[in-house]
Amino acid sequence: MLEAVEITKRFKQTHAVNGVNLFLERGEIIGLLGPNGAGKSTTISIISTLIPPTSGDVRLNNESVIKRPEKLRKILGVVPQEIALYPDLSARENLLFFGKIYRLSGSQLKQKVEEVLEMIGLTDRQHDLVKNFSGGMKRRLNIGAALLHEPELIIMDEPTVGIDPQSRNYILETVKRLNKEKKMTVLYTSHYMEEVEFLCNRIYIMDKGNILAAGTKEEIKNILSAENTIQITVERVNDSFIQALRDHPVVNRVTVQDRVITVLTPKEANAFSILFKIAEETNTMLTSIEIKTPTLEDVFLHLTGRALRN
Amino acid sequence: MIGQFIKKQFLIMIRNKQELLLLLVMPFTLISILGFALTSVMDSKKMDIQAKVAIVEHGNEQEDFEKFANDVKNVQMPDEEKEFLLKQVEKMMPISILKQEILGSKGLEPYIQMAEFQPSELEEIRENDKYTVIVEVPEHFSYTLLNHLIFGEKTKPKLSIYVNEGKEITAQFVQELITEFQEQYSLISKLDQAGLNESLELPVAKVKGEMETVTKREPINSFTYYTVGISVMFVLYLASYISSHALQEKQSNAFHRLLLANVPKNLYMAAIFITSLIIAFFQLSLLYALAAVFYSVKWPDLVSFIIVTLALCVAVGGIGTFLTSLSYRINSDNVSIFFSSGVVSILAFLGGSYFPVSQMSEFMHKLGDMTPNGAGMTAYLKILQGYDLSQFIWTVIYLCLFGFVMFVLSLLVFPKRGEMA
Ligand SMILES: Nc1ncnc2c1ncn2[C@@H]1O[C@H](COP(=O)(O)OP(=O)(O)OP(=O)(O)O)[C@@H](O)[C@H]1O
Ligand SMILES: [Mg+2]
Numbered sequence: 001m002l003e004a005v006e007i008t009k010r011f012k013q014t015h016a017v018n019g020v021n022l023f024l025e026r027g028e029i030i031g032l033l034g035p036n037g038a039g040k041s042t043t044i045s046i047i048s049t050l051i052p053p054t055s056g057d058v059r060l061n062n063e064s065v066i067k068r069p070e071k072l073r074k075i076l077g078v079v080p081q082e083i084a085l086y087p088d089l090s091a092r093e094n095l096l097f098f099g100k101i102y103r104l105s106g107s108q109l110k111q112k113v114e115e116v117l118e119m120i121g122l123t124d125r126q127h128d129l130v131k132n133f134s135g136g137m138k139r140r141l142n143i144g145a146a147l148l149h150e151p152e153l154i155i156m157d158e159p160t161v162g163i164d165p166q167s168r169n170y171i172l173e174t175v176k177r178l179n180k181e182k183k184m185t186v187l188y189t190s191h192y193m194e195e196v197e198f199l200c201n202r203i204y205i206m207d208k209g210n211i212l213a214a215g216t217k218e219e220i221k222n223i224l225s226a227e228n229t230i231q232i233t234v235e236r237v238n239d240s241f242i243q244a245l246r247d248h249p250v251v252n253r254v255t256v257q258d259r260v261i262t263v264l265t266p267k268e269a270n271a272f273s274i275l276f277k278i279a280e281e282t283n284t285m286l287t288s289i290e291i292k293t294p295t296l297e298d299v300f301l302h303l304t305g306r307a308l309r310n
Numbered sequence: 311m312i313g314q315f316i317k318k319q320f321l322i323m324i325r326n327k328q329e330l331l332l333l334l335v336m337p338f339t340l341i342s343i344l345g346f347a348l349t350s351v352m353d354s355k356k357m358d359i360q361a362k363v364a365i366v367e368h369g370n371e372q373e374d375f376e377k378f379a380n381d382v383k384n385v386q387m388p389d390e391e392k393e394f395l396l397k398q399v400e401k402m403m404p405i406s407i408l409k410q411e412i413l414g415s416k417g418l419e420p421y422i423q424m425a426e427f428q429p430s431e432l433e434e435i436r437e438n439d440k441y442t443v444i445v446e447v448p449e450h451f452s453y454t455l456l457n458h459l460i461f462g463e464k465t466k467p468k469l470s471i472y473v474n475e476g477k478e479i480t481a482q483f484v485q486e487l488i489t490e491f492q493e494q495y496s497l498i499s500k501l502d503q504a505g506l507n508e509s510l511e512l513p514v515a516k517v518k519g520e521m522e523t524v525t526k527r528e529p530i531n532s533f534t535y536y537t538v539g540i541s542v543m544f545v546l547y548l549a550s551y552i553s554s555h556a557l558q559e560k561q562s563n564a565f566h567r568l569l570l571a572n573v574p575k576n577l578y579m580a581a582i583f584i585t586s587l588i589i590a591f592f593q594l595s596l597l598y599a600l601a602a603v604f605y606s607v608k609w610p611d612l613v614s615f616i617i618v619t620l621a622l623c624v625a626v627g628g629i630g631t632f633l634t635s636l637s638y639r640i641n642s643d644n645v646s647i648f649f650s651s652g653v654v655s656i657l658a659f660l661g662g663s664y665f666p667v668s669q670m671s672e673f674m675h676k677l678g679d680m681t682p683n684g685a686g687m688t689a690y691l692k693i694l695q696g697y698d699l700s701q702f703i704w705t706v707i708y709l710c711l712f713g714f715v716m717f718v719l720s721l722l723v724f725p726k727r728g729e730m731a
Contacts, residue, residue, distance in 0.1 A: 050566055052727060073572050084563035088322040100314045101571040129325070145567065 001026045001185060002047070002072070002153065007056030008209075009042050016042040018209035019056070024153070029179050029186040031200035033193070033296070035304075039209040040189045041081055044157050047187070048078045077151030079159050081189075083138045084145070087131035091122050091141050094130060095148060102149040112148050119174060120144040136167030143171065147178070154178070155187045160195065168195075175199060193296045205300060212303045221294050223302065227252060229292045230271055232261045235285040244278045255301070259287075264302070311573070315581035316588055322555065323589065329551060333593055337544035338600050344540070345533035345605060361442040361484045363413050363424045364435050368446070371405045374453035381457070395460075404452050404495055408445075412491055422484065436472060443484045446470040459496055530694060537601035538690040539663035542622065542683040544597070545590050546657060549626050550650035552586045553633035554643050561641075575724055579631055583717055586630035590623040614699040618689040621709035625682035628716025635720035657681045685709050 003023035009016045017039045024030050034040050045051045047058055049069035058065050058072075065072040085094050095113045104112060117123045120140040130138060143159055156175070160168045172195060178184040190196055196203055203220055205213045213220050234241070237259060245254050245261070250269040255262045265271040272289070279286055292298075323329065379396050413424040427435055435441055447469060457463040471488065473481040559565045568578060598615075601607040609615040629649075636645040660677055661684025662668055668675035668688075678684035689705040699706075 048570065050569060050727075070572055073570050076570065078566070078570055080563045080566060082563050084567055086318065086322060086559075086562075086564060088325045089318065093318075093321060097314055097318050098567055098571070100311065101568055101573060103311075103571075149571075 001061065003059050004043070004047055005057045005059065007043070007046050007053040007058065009039075009046060009051070010054045015209050017046065017053070020206070020209070020211050022047075022204055022211065022214075024185055024187060026152075026185055027179070027183055028202065029175070029188060029200045031196035031203040032187060032189045032206060033191065033196050033203055033300070034206035035191055037208075038206045040206060041157055043206070044078075044155055044187070044189060048076060048155050049073060050078075075152040077146035077149070077154040079143050079146045079154065079156040081157040081161070083142050085130050085138065085141060088129060090127050090129050091117070091133070091137075091144075092126040094141065095145060098145045099148045104148065112150075116144040116147050119147070121170065136163040139163050139167065140171065143174070150182070151184065153185045153187070155189075157189045158191070159188075160190070160192070172198060193300075197296060203296070205296075205303060207304050213299065217296070220296065220299050223299055226267055227264045227294075227302070228267055228269075228271060229294055229298050230263045230265060230275065231288075231290050231292050232263065232275065232286060233288040234259050234261065235287055237261075238282055238284045241278065241282040241284040244282055245275075248274065248278065250274060253302075311577065312581045312584055316585045319552070319555070319585045319589065333544060333548060333551065334596060337540045337597055340540045341533070341536045341597075341601060341605070344536040348532045348536070361422050361481070362440055363422055363484055364427055364441040364444045365409060365413065365424060366427045366429055366432050366435075366444065366446045367405065368429050369449040369451070371403050371452045374450055374456075375400060375403060377450075377453050378456050381461075385461075399456060399460075404455055405447055407495070408488070408491060412487065413445075439474065442474050442481050444472040444474075445488065446472070530691060533601065533605035534607045534694055535666075535691075536663075537598065537605065537607045538687050538694070539658075539661075541594055541597045541601075542661065542686045542690070543654065543658040543663040545594055545622065545626050546629065546654045546683055547650055548590050548593055549586060549629035549633055550646040550654075552582060552589070552630040553637050553649075554646040556582055556634040557637040557641075557643055557646070560638055569727075576721060579635070579717070579721055579724060582634050583627040583631045587620075587623045587627035590626040591619060594619050594622070609693060610696055611693055611699070614693045615690075617699065618686065618693065618706060618709075621689075621706045621713075622682065622686035624713035625686070625709045625716070626713070628713035628720075629682070631720040632716045632723070635723040639723055639725050657683050660684055661687050663687070679705070679708075682709060682712050685712075 001024055004020055006019050006021060007017055008019055020039075020043055022030075022032075022043070032040050032043065042051070046053045046056075049058070049065055049072055052066055060072045063071070086097070089097065092113060095116060096109065099109045099112060114123075117126050120143060122137060122140060122144070125133070125137065130141065133141070139159060139162075143156070146154060146156075159175075160171050163171075175186060175188065176199060179186055186199075188196065188199055197217060200217075202216055203214070204211050205220065213223060237256060242254060242256060242261070245251050245263060250265050250271070252264040252266065253262075254264075263271075263275070265274075275289065276286075278284075378399065382392050382396055385392070409424065409426070412418070413422055425441075432444075432446070435444060448467060451467045451469070454463070454465055454467040458466045469488065469492070471485055473485065559568075565578075598607070598609075598619075602609075633645055633649055637643060658664065660667060660674075661681040662678050663683065668678045668684075679688055685705050685708055689702045689709075692702045692705075693699075
């Protein structure tokens with residue numbers, strides 16, 4: 001349906017996006033995952049025709065939308081990362097305004113507004129000014145404003161940042177529902193693994209302007225199939241133990257967080273006996289040791305050497 | 311769709327008490343303070359229409375008449391018509407009328423004192439500072455004028471008028487009288503020429519009537535002056551208010567929603583223009599309504615008042631759009647802040663919102679009239695003094711042009727997609 005081909009974006013020195021390829025099939029939920037500054041918002045702005053790319057193309061059903069964005073815009077809803085609303089208008093007034101901008105009118109507009117208010121759970125508060133809303137309510141309205149014209153495709157840029165878990169679940173459920181009931185295609189940006197794992201059929205992992213990995217959850221996790229992730233909890237972190245782990249040839253990577261040490265080793269290595277041996281040699285007391293199934297977090301760690309959030 | 315933008319801006323405005331305060335309460339307070347405080351200053355400066363007019367004739371009008379009469383004798387027309395024409399013309403010799411019925415008329419006695427001089431004295435009276443205006447009648451003025459008006463001769467004679475610098479305001483008044491007289495004179499004689507057999511009415515009554523309205527022009531009191539001065543100043547703040555809201559619209563990405571809804575940028579700019587225009591109209595109307603109720607600032611000609619107000623609002627709309635474009639381009643509110651905290655004060659000073667700067671010199675007067683607020687103020691004051699719209703129509707046209715030029719400029723300055731920071 002929609003694809004981005006080798007798009008790049010340069011802001012003076014910054015290479016915000018570096019040859020990104022990405023596609024969306026009708027009815028899918030796609031996740032775009034990456035840490036701060038990865039280039040997610042820039043990618044999305046290009047795909048949604050708000051900024052032109054430095055090079056590359058964006059195509060809707062094989063037609064470029066860079067020069068003629070109108071067709072895409074008609075079927076597109078965008079939920080921007082920032083709250084793009086008028087704080088001095090009420091929730092209802094905001095929706096009415098944006099609905100009219102989308103050339104809705106009369107009873108059709110009224111009905112859509114009621115429907116959206118219902119969907120985002122703000123019917124009771126529709127007459128309150130947005131500036132008096134909580135963060136979560138603003139987020140919900142920010143999403144609602146993109147739904148009035150019943151887009152076939154919705155692009156959401158971190159729609160859940162900075163809100164309580166309850167509102168967050170509500171939003172995630174809403175996205176799922178839109179996808180199921182209205183057959184809406186979704187491009188969902190986030191730096192929360194759980195959200196993407198929960199929502200998405202396919203995932204793109206992005207960092208420093210590049211797509212590092214793409215595929216279904218399983219495909220991405222298979223990147224780690226050659227390795228075991230072993231989590232060791234120790235009584236007291238002992239520098240010589242860590243150093244010995246790092247120095248050992250079969251250990252690929254060591255990260256330490258409080259008393260939990262995460263170690264990546266090749267599948268075939270006999271990791272347990274090696275770890276026990278090192279512990280004994282360095283006088284380290286282990287309280288637990290387990291092999292973990294890899295998470296997307298681990299994949300990210302593997303790909304970038306950094307945690308997704310710090 | 312533009313209606314939506316206007317509605318939105320109104321809603322936002324009535325919910326921002328602080329901004330309403332700046333746009334409405336503050337100017338009204340200033341009008342009150344300045345009006346009271348400067349009552350004596352302004353009112354002692356009542357339009358000082360005490361003009362001393364010197365008139366210097368080269369040649370003699372009686373001789374001109376005889377010469378004209380001689381010419382008429384040789385013209386092909388029935389004798390009784392010739393006779394009738396000469397009788398009428400004798401009654402309306404231009405310089406005599408100017409001297410007796412206009413500059414020396416009873417009705418204008420309180421305002422104008424006329425004295426006649428010989429050409430030999432011209433140098434002397436020009437050196438002398440006593441006379442506000444010197445009218446010099448060239449040789450054969452009346453003869454040439456009659457020939458021009460009645461027989462359609464090309465040459466149109468002109469009175470030379472010297473204005474005493476430093477007494478421009480009074481002088482302007484006299485000049486206007488003379489111009490008015492000349493216009494009326496030619497107009498009426500031309501009209502009557504078409505049917506010479508009918509009576510040839512003297513223009514005196516009409517000219518006198520015109521003059522009476524001129525002389526009756528109200529002196530501007532301090533409340534009236536500051537109602538206009540402060541209103542035209544504060545309507546400028548509206549422009550920066552609009553542009554700063556438009557920038558918020560961009561920075562909150564609400565503008566992105568508009569783009570995504572395929573709202574063309576020209577439509578967006580037109581919406582900003584019309585919104586500014588309408589809100590400015592409301593602001594001015596409210597201020598003037600308050601001034602009318604509290605300080606009896608009454609408008610003699612409501613139609614002209616509305617036309618001038620609209621023209622001023624067009625100019626404000628242009629400024630608002632232009633500031634919006636600049637703000638979008640540099641992606642900062644500094645443009646609006648610079649305008650409202652610096653430029654407005656300068657414009658207000660030049661335009662005469664604080665005191666009548668235009669009386670300082672002709673240069674300041676011209677400069678002031680180039681500012682939109684100054685032009686608006688000039689037009690408003692003219693209405694209040696009883697002038698006719700036709701006498702300051704250029705000011706109105708200037709304001710509209712100013713607004714449209716600004717609007718077009720803002721379309722050019724507005725960043726294209728991708729240039730937007
Ligand atoms: N308009 C701009 N001008 C200059 N640099 C920019 C601009 N927009 C983004 N960048 C830079 O491009 C890079 C990518 O930014 P982007 O906003 O796309 O990241 P992101 O993945 O959305 O991050 P976050 O999770 O924090 O929203 C950053 O280094 C950012 O500073
Ligand atoms: Mg972002």
